[in-house]
Amino acid sequence: MLSRAAASLYWLGRYVERADFIARLVEATLRLDVLSPRPAGEAAWRSALAVTDTLDAFEATGAALTREEVARFLIGDPSHPGSILRCLAQARDNARAVRTALSREAWAAINGAWLVFDRRMSRLDPDATLAVVDAVKNETRGFEGAVHRMLRNQTTQFIRLGQSVERTDDTARLLDVKYHILLPEGEIVGGIVDRDQWTTILQTVSAVTAYRWLYSEGLRPANVIDLLLTRAELPRSVAASAEETVTALNALAKSSGTQGEADRMARNRYARVVKTRTGDVIAAGLHQHLQTVIEENAQLHLAIGRQFKFG
Amino acid sequence: MGIQAFDEIMGPASGDGARPELRALCHWLDDTPADELRRRQEAAETTFRQLGITFAVYGESDASERIIPFDIVPRVFLADEWARLSEGLVQRVEAINAFLVDIYGERRILKEGVLPEDLILGNAQFRPEIAGIRPPHDVWAHICGIDLVRTGPDSFFVLEDNARTPSGVSYMLENREAMVRLCPELFAKFRVAAVDSYPDMLLETMKSVSPRGCGQAPTCVVLTPGHYNSAYYEHSFLADSMGIELVEAADLIVDDDVVYMRTIAGRVKVDVIYRRVDDDFLDPLVFRADSMLGVPGLIAAYAAGNVAILNAPGNGIADDKAIYSYMPEIVRFYSGGEAKLPNVETYRCREPQALKYVLEHLDQLVVKLVDGSGGYGMLVGPTASKAEIERFRAALVATPERYIAQPTLALSTVPTLVEQGVSPRHVDFRPFVLTGSKGVKVVPGGLTRVALREGSLVVNSSQGGGTKDSFVLMDGGGMTQTMPGMSQSMGF
Numbered sequence: 001m002l003s004r005a006a007a008s009l010y011w012l013g014r015y016v017e018r019a020d021f022i023a024r025l026v027e028a029t030l031r032l033d034v035l036s037p038r039p040a041g042e043a044a045w046r047s048a049l050a051v052t053d054t055l056d057a058f059e060a061t062g063a064a065l066t067r068e069e070v071a072r073f074l075i076g077d078p079s080h081p082g083s084i085l086r087c088l089a090q091a092r093d094n095a096r097a098v099r100t101a102l103s104r105e106a107w108a109a110i111n112g113a114w115l116v117f118d119r120r121m122s123r124l125d126p127d128a129t130l131a132v133v134d135a136v137k138n139e140t141r142g143f144e145g146a147v148h149r150m151l152r153n154q155t156t157q158f159i160r161l162g163q164s165v166e167r168t169d170d171t172a173r174l175l176d177v178k179y180h181i182l183l184p185e186g187e188i189v190g191g192i193v194d195r196d197q198w199t200t201i202l203q204t205v206s207a208v209t210a211y212r213w214l215y216s217e218g219l220r221p222a223n224v225i226d227l228l229l230t231r232a233e234l235p236r237s238v239a240a241s242a243e244e245t246v247t248a249l250n251a252l253a254k255s256s257g258t259q260g261e262a263d264r265m266a267r268n269r270y271a272r273v274v275k276t277r278t279g280d281v282i283a284a285g286l287h288q289h290l291q292t293v294i295e296e297n298a299q300l301h302l303a304i305g306r307q308f309k310f311g
Numbered sequence: 312m313g314i315q316a317f318d319e320i321m322g323p324a325s326g327d328g329a330r331p332e333l334r335a336l337c338h339w340l341d342d343t344p345a346d347e348l349r350r351r352q353e354a355a356e357t358t359f360r361q362l363g364i365t366f367a368v369y370g371e372s373d374a375s376e377r378i379i380p381f382d383i384v385p386r387v388f389l390a391d392e393w394a395r396l397s398e399g400l401v402q403r404v405e406a407i408n409a410f411l412v413d414i415y416g417e418r419r420i421l422k423e424g425v426l427p428e429d430l431i432l433g434n435a436q437f438r439p440e441i442a443g444i445r446p447p448h449d450v451w452a453h454i455c456g457i458d459l460v461r462t463g464p465d466s467f468f469v470l471e472d473n474a475r476t477p478s479g480v481s482y483m484l485e486n487r488e489a490m491v492r493l494c495p496e497l498f499a500k501f502r503v504a505a506v507d508s509y510p511d512m513l514l515e516t517m518k519s520v521s522p523r524g525c526g527q528a529p530t531c532v533v534l535t536p537g538h539y540n541s542a543y544y545e546h547s548f549l550a551d552s553m554g555i556e557l558v559e560a561a562d563l564i565v566d567d568d569v570v571y572m573r574t575i576a577g578r579v580k581v582d583v584i585y586r587r588v589d590d591d592f593l594d595p596l597v598f599r600a601d602s603m604l605g606v607p608g609l610i611a612a613y614a615a616g617n618v619a620i621l622n623a624p625g626n627g628i629a630d631d632k633a634i635y636s637y638m639p640e641i642v643r644f645y646s647g648g649e650a651k652l653p654n655v656e657t658y659r660c661r662e663p664q665a666l667k668y669v670l671e672h673l674d675q676l677v678v679k680l681v682d683g684s685g686g687y688g689m690l691v692g693p694t695a696s697k698a699e700i701e702r703f704r705a706a707l708v709a710t711p712e713r714y715i716a717q718p719t720l721a722l723s724t725v726p727t728l729v730e731q732g733v734s735p736r737h738v739d740f741r742p743f744v745l746t747g748s749k750g751v752k753v754v755p756g757g758l759t760r761v762a763l764r765e766g767s768l769v770v771n772s773s774q775g776g777g778t779k780d781s782f783v784l785m786d787g788g789g790m791t792q793t794m795p796g797m798s799q800s801m802g803f
Contacts, residue, residue: 002562006575096363096538099547100557108361115360154575256576308575 001154001256005101007310008094009155012110013162015091019084019113020140021170021204023133025051026074026084028203030129032196033067045070047197051177052082071129076117084136088114101155106146113139157251161304164244168297171238174204175228176290178221198224205236225286226278238293242270245300252308262303269296316721317463318735319386332389332784335500340384345732352383352728355489364485364544379482380777385490385497386725386738386759387782396459396467396742397753399652402642404455404744404751407474407629409645411451414628415442425644426637434634435682436627438590440597444614447522448748451623454513454585455744456480456758460655461723468655468720469638470739472630475622476587479758480743481545484509484552486780487756497782504755504783510552512745512752517553517583519747520619529582532556532572534563536588536604546587560588565608568615583619590624598624632681632715633659656718660711669716670707673700676716677768678707691768693719722768725779727761737762739770740781755783 029048033041042065049055049070057080063069077083088110095102095110102110116135150156178197198219202208207227214231215223232239245266253259281289304310315324320337322330329337359378388396413420414431421428431437456477458470487506491498514531521529535546537559550557562572563581571578591599594609612618628634634641636657642650658665658676669676673692680688690703707714724735742757759779760770770776 001575002556002558003573003575004559004562005556093538096543096547099363099538099544100551104362107363111361111363252575258576309573 001101001158003309005098006154006158006308007305008097009101009158010162010304010308010310012091012094012098013159013164014166015087015094015162016110016113016140016143017163017166018082018170019087019091019136021166021174022052022074022082022084022087023136023140024204024206025174026071027130027133027137028200030067030071030133031203032200042066044197044200047177048074051173053173054080054082057082075129075132085117088117088136098155103146103150106143106150109139109143109146112142152251154252154255157248157255161245161248161252164241164248165297165301165304167236168238168241168245169294171205171228171236171241172290172293172297174201175225176287176294177201178286195219201228205234207234207236210234222278222282225282229281230273230276230278232274239270239273239276242266242273246270249304258307260303260307262300262307265296265300265303269300316735316737317461317466317723319461319723319725319738321726321735323463333387336385336387336497339497339500340726340733345728348383348728348733351493352381355381355383355493358489359485362485362544364481380763381486381489382727382736382761382763382777382779383490383494384726384728384733385780385782386740387501387784390784390786392465393755393783395465395651399467399650400457400742400744400753401751402646402648402651403457403469403472403638404452404746406638406642406645406650407452407455407472408450408746410641411474411623411626411629412449413645415444415451415625420641420644423644425640430633430637431628434628434631436631436634438598438625438628440610441623441625446613446623447520447616447619450520450746450748452626452629453516453520453621453623453746455746456741457652457744459652459740459742460720461738461740462721463723467652469652470655471632472635472638473741474626474630476589477741477743478542478545478587479741480509480754481548482778483743483754483756483758483781484548486778490780501782502785504785506754506756509743509754510549512754513549513585514553514555516745516747516752517585517619517621519749520621521582522616522619530555530580531583531585532558532581534558534560534584534586534588536560536592540587542587549585560592560604560606563606563609565606565612568608568612568617570606570609570612570618581618583621585621590627593620593624632679633661633712636715655720658716660707660714660716665716666707666711669714670704673704675719677719678703678714678716681713681715689769691719694766694768719768725759725761727763727777727779729763729765734765736765737768737770738779757781 025048029044032044045065045067046055049058052074058070058073061073063073073080074083076085078085080086092110092114095107099107113136116132116139147156147159178201198221199208201224202211205228211224211227214227214233217223227234227237229238231237232243234240249263249266253263317323320329320333322328356378359381364378410420414437420426421431452474454477456473456479458473459467460470461467483506517531518529531553532555533546533550535543535557537543540546547557556572558572564571564573564578570581570584572581586593592604594607595603595605596607597610598605610624613620613624635654636659638654639650658669660666660669669678673690674695676692678690678692690699692700722737722739725738726733727736729736738759738761740757740759743754745752745754759781761777761779762768762770763775763777
């Protein structure tokens with residue numbers, strides 16, 4: 001496979017995953033904002049920005065920190081590189097560059113996701129926002145399905161590699177958000193708003209029901225952290241993503257005969273993730289731990305580029 | 312309007328009713344409500360949009376991606392019409408090849424005074440860098456698109472030869488795909504020659520000119536300028552349907568006169584390149600030192616005989632508009648016979664007599680830039696405004712050698728679905744001709760372009776043109792024997 005094509009497929013995987021993540025984040029935040037007995041308001045939207053590391057970028061636009069403005073920024077701001085719109089445009093751009101490697105179905109899904117924005121960006125009340133978010137999730141799911149039905153060759157392996165690397169980053173950032181968010185004055189840890197925030201995190205990774213299955217006690221922060229960090233059963237956990245990175249790299253090693261630094265880093269990381277004990281992490285500092293996960297993941301990303309001569 | 316045109320389905324303007332062989336198509340048009348036609352047409356266009364079959368219009372930033380409008384009413388060639396047309400096409404393409412071999416070799420045609428020397432040697436499309444190089448198997452114009460217009464049942468004229476990187480073949484294939492899906496009943500009425508083997512034919516052509524000896528499987532690639540190019544869809548479509556890599560210049564590297572592509576597992580040798588980039592951007596060491604684009608050393612590898620390039624660099628000299636007017640002489644010189652497909656009468660404005668005539672008849676002529684394409688830099692006299700005509704007059708006087716002029720032809724029409732219903736619109740036609748080491752083949756089909764605006768003669772997609780499927784009927788005539796209700800007197 002051409003190195004350029006490999007790079008495009010890898011980035012295609014990353015951008016689709018990121019678009020999907022931001023769509024889920026907006027959806028969860030919207031629910032938190034609208035549905036909780038006490039509207040979480042500004043704090044909820046501030047946290048959504050914190051997760052994506054875009055508080056500064058948002059403030060630079062001069063817009064007020066309201067639901068509508070933040071939703072517009074995260075979903076459809078053409079000047080914000082991290083908006084869903086831009087992620088999908090990038091995904092489509094990469095997909096076009098490797099048009100031949102994708103099945104028609106996979107291409108149609110990416111193109112469809114991008115076309116969503118052609119039609120619906122005019123007004124963003126909660127209903128319309130949810131509709132766009134749903135449409136995006138539908139199309140990314142369609143893409144996921146189409147990739148599953150493609151030949152299990154290097155093409156899909158690079159897409160999966162990109163997805164798993166992106167997912168590790170997203171989930172670590174999502175957990176880290178609790179570090180950024182101070183509870184509003186008068187609220188106590190374990191109070192309604194605190195619970196809502198943890199629920200939002202679970203919703204973002206579609207894990208509300210999974211949580212109930214795996215933990216018999218009620219909602220406990222330590223358990224949410226445990227689930228998202230160490231439980232490989234949950235597809236979006238750091239553990240599952242780290243495992244998938246190893247799997248994708250193994251498959252690529254087999255099919256391309258190329259193996260190296262990235263494989264070693266991914267395997268070592270996975271070995272550490274499996275041994276992680278949530279209690280120890282919390283005792284030593286969750287934020288510190290998550291920052292390390294994000295940094296290691298960035299190093300792995302660079303190693304992948306070197307190994308496959310992305311240039 | 313006002314031009315009395317031959318309609319390819321309904322026959323001559325003076326006639327009464329459809330051409331007998333095509334009555335079935337007429338009945339189909341009568342029996343299918345316009346709404347239903349429109350629904351199918353929209354379904355086809357939706358598919359094209361979903362697949363991303365788009366083209367970019369240069370100079371328009373907002374609408375950077377559009378689909379070319381598709382018309383649901385096919386144009387049809389009868390088997391015997393097609394047979395005659397094919398003969399003419401083969402003769403023409405053989406002459407183009409012989410001309411290129413000669414011009415970059417012995418130059419007999421210049422020595423014998425058939426063409427003025429400065430016309431070739433002073434032409435920007437002539438590439439002295441290429442002279443002396445012999446491409447594998449002496450094939451230069453592997454893939455040709457010959458643009459034709461029609462004015463009567465047996466009157467076809469060549470409007471333009473495209474021997475560089477003709478595009479449009481993906482529309483031929485996708486349009487057919489759409490027609491089979493949306494109008495299957497037409498394929499029951501007519502025996503239409505299949506076009507879907509085109510990718511196999513093209514790959515066969517590529518392999519046949521590989522510089523490697525037989526027995527070894529050559530590595531073939533399609534070279535694209537990249538996914539911002541207006542024809543990118545076609546490039547990827549062709550690479551995909553041939554099952555070969557689609558590369559950009561940056562993916563290729565030349566080492567010791569051998570071309571390699573960069574892959575995740577290292578370098579892989581490349582033997583045959585179907586390039587869809589212009590000569591100027593092939594090799595910065597040879598053609599344009601100011602260009603960062605291209606593959607440094609590619610032409611050296613080509614000259615060393617280590618790689619085949621389709622179409623050959625330097626081909627522009629064969630399809631240049633200034634050369635076009637000499638094509639009848641060129642065909643005669645190499646084939647020994649008269650051109651079976653005539654040219655459109657052409658005034659070379661470089662010649663004072665011709666220029667004088669053109670300036671006096673600007674309102675009746677079509678004036679074209681010799682080095683223009685896509686319908687840009689073109690004057691259609693009968694429909695042009697006074698200001699436009701005056702602008703061209705000034706340009707003609709200033710640089711006459713840059714222009715040719717042709718009479719405005721009554722281009723044939725084909726019924727076309729427009730807002731008011733089905734109505735005749737002018738068409739042209741681009742068949743595709745492949746030349747490998749084993750000879751010349753005409754693909755039974757092609758790209759029909761249609762001017763959607765009433766009375767318009769400009770079919771270019773960048774100027775509001777659309778496309779149609781082009782049926783080539785197989786021997787046995789227009790209809791299958793099972794057509795109910797057809798006249799017995801037609802002999803089936």
